Amino acid sequence: MSIKSDLEKNRVQELDDLLSALKPKILEYISQADPNSSNYKSSSLGTYHEPRFLREKLITSSGNNLDKPCTPEQLAETIDKVLEYSVNTWNPGFLDKLYASNNPIGVVSDILLSILNTNSHVYTVSPVLSVLENYIGHKYASLFFTNNQETCGGLTFSGGSWSNITSMQIARSLKYPETKSKGNAGYKFAIYTSKHCHYSVVKGAILLGLGSENVFKVDVTPQGLLNVLDLENVIEETIKKGFTPLYINATAGTTVFGSFDPFIQIHKVAKKYNVYFHIDGSWGGNVIFSPHYKNRLQGCEFADSITVNPHKMLGIPTTCSFLLLPHVGNFQATMSLQAPYLFHGRDNPEEGNYDLADGTMGCGRRADSFKFYLAWLYYGESGFQDRVDHAFKIQGYFVDKIKANSAFEIVGPKFPQCLQVCFYYHPPNIKASNTEITRYISRELHKLGKYLVDFSPNPEDDSKGEFFRVVFNSPILTDKIVDDLYDSIVQVGQELE
């Protein structure tokens, strides 16, 4: 008797059939969201639904409890509903978060990763993708670490938070190697960052057993930049209290205002006190590709590590986040553990490390770096430059437009430094509060299925209420779309008069 399974018994035909059924659905989905397509519907972004509505639509009403294989019709129906009720990020009105839609080459890279199903932890099973990660990590890092062109490099982690957290671990292991075996005991480590940093700095401190209390949040200037004088004061104070200064986080493109901290000055302070200097450039780091804007990163070459997310400003499919180091060998130096059942080494150690997981705190890894490699090949460095420059043009156009109308008030730096614009809209004839106006208009725009924009409390003065935060980060944005967004805000606002 032979042992055979009915599952996957004709994979080629099965995949062919599924792809043939899927392709028109996908193209239809994208064309509805593409202003250049005759199929375009401005409402295709989709509107807001409560969780209970979606549970009913997708789960309860399907009558399928997942016990037996679904029918082809049930599969098709499910896929249709998933597309219908998801936010269609291909619509140019998706201006909510710091990432944008995927693009054709991004889809190709995801398909290739899916077909390869490579685990880029060990070279033997992931030869090509490990070599490409090593290559593109070095190429990427060398844009930032101009003083360490030879030795620099990078690895991907599953998001900016994990890259930041890993940098904190590298800091502790490099500066206090005994902590790897002994833990924090004995040290009272201090972390420094500005009040406008991303929450992952605090989460990192919690995860590393340092404690959120021991993250010292330094004041910001009116432009939202870390105040270096205050940084030095805070370091002095903490030293007096018995802390060991461990790690300074500076931000390139803060989450709310998009500000860039003064890296050269922060570096000097870090050097003076022998503190590790990390830059969280998850959002703003990719201005490195534009000769017009890269000077915002001045001094980044002095950092001990930099987080940059190609999945944000460069439109690489989510997630794709790199941690870049001036000395790539420090990944393994700080992370490696003997695990001979997994890492067998290679005959030529001078080739460098290609068992990439050995340089991380993880094991299994999806090769997110491949998506970045393929997009870089496809668009070229010049394409990334065009993308960044175009987005800044669109942002500038919107800023100019709202500056000309006194009902709008820009919050944060007068000239936003990154691709988001934070603003109040408050015409004198509307009585509602800032928060009420912001929430009403953003909800109504979402109801139209036309625009998804974010809002935020005011980090400087909570009493002023919530403001809009709109992110211009896609090559498909045009001045015409910005005009329409502006008009839509004003028009919906009139309902509050």
Add this chain to the structure above:
Amino acid sequence: MSIKSDLEKNRVQELDDLLSALKPKILEYISQADPNSSNYKSSSLGTYHEPRFLREKLITSSGNNLDKPCTPEQLAETIDKVLEYSVNTWNPGFLDKLYASNNPIGVVSDILLSILNTNSHVYTVSPVLSVLENYIGHKYASLFFTNNQETCGGLTFSGGSWSNITSMQIARSLKYPETKSKGNAGYKFAIYTSKHCHYSVVKGAILLGLGSENVFKVDVTPQGLLNVLDLENVIEETIKKGFTPLYINATAGTTVFGSFDPFIQIHKVAKKYNVYFHIDGSWGGNVIFSPHYKNRLQGCEFADSITVNPHKMLGIPTTCSFLLLPHVGNFQATMSLQAPYLFHGRDNPEEGNYDLADGTMGCGRRADSFKFYLAWLYYGESGFQDRVDHAFKIQGYFVDKIKANSAFEIVGPKFPQCLQVCFYYHPPNIKASNTEITRYISRELHKLGKYLVDFSPNPEDDSKGEFFRVVFNSPILTDKIVDDLYDSIVQVGQELE
């Protein structure tokens, strides 16, 4: 003058063209690796190449330094080379790691994720995928936590290591909430695990600032199971030395031997000493789908958390790892930080948390859970059962076969408990050492492009040398393929006589 970009100016046509070019390449690639296809080539797994060879083929000789957009021909050539030199995991000879090839519905789920480009951190941008993660996390968890059917649930992390590390953080925050703000200072926490645990337990202890020294590795029985008497002794000893027992890791399917620790007894010890009890079921947890093998997980319902990776035994595309909790609310309870610029809450808090990142230490997330949901819908629970049962049949067939030949010697438990088989092959007429034979044969099999099998040092007795570790984890495996693998080992071995 209008502001427009040339990038992505005709996304629908561009994607259509790219997909049309890609599809035949993909189908050809898979058909070469599929024994049921007329296109099948047994050597299609691919052979070993050194990094320098691949650098030359893919990077140096391409003459493309990524400064300008590549030509369509360069793109096609690159994709061809990536496929050609990667390990073709669709080949049934891919028996190296604890995961297998992707499958058709897996590819579909990856494509949908790519099209949606959803960041499943916040409900507003990820309504459908967040609802589905909540649903499938609960459904999955309820298979394990039979005593907490209502409250249980799960979230994905980017691999088993990150799920395990997260569980350690949950343990610390739940049992000693003040550590969130104050760090470890004051406590000397102890972690307990068996000598055969995965390295992530130690990496977790390093990352959490507990220190690798404070991971106490408990002896194993001859079957590779955590020795519970020794566990209790070690806990007693550490308490005497002033440690605070924090966390016991038990394993369901150890990395090398595939053993299942005795969960009921470990639970009793954990309860006695008030220690958090985690099960790392990254590999073996999915035997839960088989009525024949699920008793190996007896007592798992008493765990405080369980890691299970659908990307291993269930063939979901890498990576897909869940951390499951008996009380899903503990994700947010232990991880949440105020981040009002991101998490705005919802009108009906009784709906539960759908801002999933708030329950993690990260922020941006790819919705890996969707791949599991779609596969579960497609195959049904019965399909997952068939998959697991078939794999065990194949493993059993191989075990029986090598037991009948005294040149083979099974290492570890006489009856391997999971899908891998560890063994020496040492016919009396071969003079070479175990390590020499293992490495020679595994390399030669790889050279043929036919089989990729792993090897490992002997965790019980290093002097015995390295053994083979072969993983049978795919529905396309048949007794015929196993026969051929067996014959190939014997045949290649003859070259050493």
